[in-house]
Amino acid sequence: MSSLNLAGVSLHYGPEQTGLPVLQNVSLNLARGEFISVIGRSGSGKTSLLNLAGGFVAPSAGRVTVDGKPVTGPGPDRAVVFQDDALYPWRSVRDNVALPLKLRGIDAATRAEKAREWLAAVGLQDHQDKHVWQLSGGQRQRVGLARALASEPEFLLMDEPLGALDAMTRDQMHELLLSLWEESHAGALLITHSVEEAVFLSTSVIVLAPTPGRIVHREEFEFGRRYLEGEDPRALKSEPEFIDARERLLAAIYEKELVDG
Ligand SMILES: Nc1ncnc2c1ncn2[C@@H]1O[C@H](COP(=O)(O)OP(=O)(O)OP(=O)(O)O)[C@@H](O)[C@H]1O
DSSP states (O other), X not given: OOEEEEEEEEEOOSSSOOSSOSEEEEEEEEETTOEEEXXXXXXXXXXXXXXXXXXXXXXXXXXXXXXXXXXXSOOTTEEEEESSOOOOTTSBHHHHHHHHHHHTTOOHHXXXXXXXXXXXXXXXXXXXXXXXXXXXXHHHHHHHHHHHHHTOOSEEEEESTTTTSOHHHHHHHHHHHHHHHHHHTOXXXXXXXXXXXXXXXXXXXXXEETTTBEEEEEEEOOHHHHHHTTOOHHHHHHSHHHHHHHHHHHHHHHOTTOOOO
């Protein structure tokens, strides 16, 4: 089973490397088929952690590897989705999904097939010829997901992808995200400010505390898997276990005394 691993990773920005590190001695392992969310206060290093996993920055200490091989930069095995969907507004929905495949030298017929397949998976089969500027925020994020998944990455790295959406669209996106995660067999790493989102979606939630950014709490959950097995999402989110988990994680975010369990 393929895995993305951070082992004893620390990160300082800048050449001087003075002061406290942004991340200190962070270790985590993301296997395909797992869904890890990272939560924590502003400035705790969540985006920095995703940037390390994506290969956009290199660690100051420790190792980032995929299947034991050092990560030296971004790669097609790790697709990234940002809050700002980073689409080309003047291009068609289909072209936005197919473009990264074109850049990788994949032939036109395969590109068209993959774009069709993943746009159908996110429910946008009837919008392929529209321009991105004609879509709603939720639809644009679905294009971003289709684009990331069309490359069939082993790992899907997401930085607050749903942060700009209204609550109802966000709930729908949770259910879609779980289905896509199951269908793609990717390992998912999600940065989010929503504790509820983390508890519902993840097989594992990591809490970072700031200054220096470090892991102070980890927990495993099965709510997402239970949704995929057919349980009602609203009923799951109302369960006492769900509410207790949410409160525990909020306490872990705001109380420094709670340490890794
Ligand atoms: N490119 C950079 N150069 C220098 N410092 C940076 C850079 N990116 C982030 N930082 C600093 O690193 C720390 C962690 O930032 P990061 O964006 O990783 O945190 P975060 O938990 O994602 O925050 P937020 O929840 O506000 O998005 C902050 O103090 C930030 O100012």
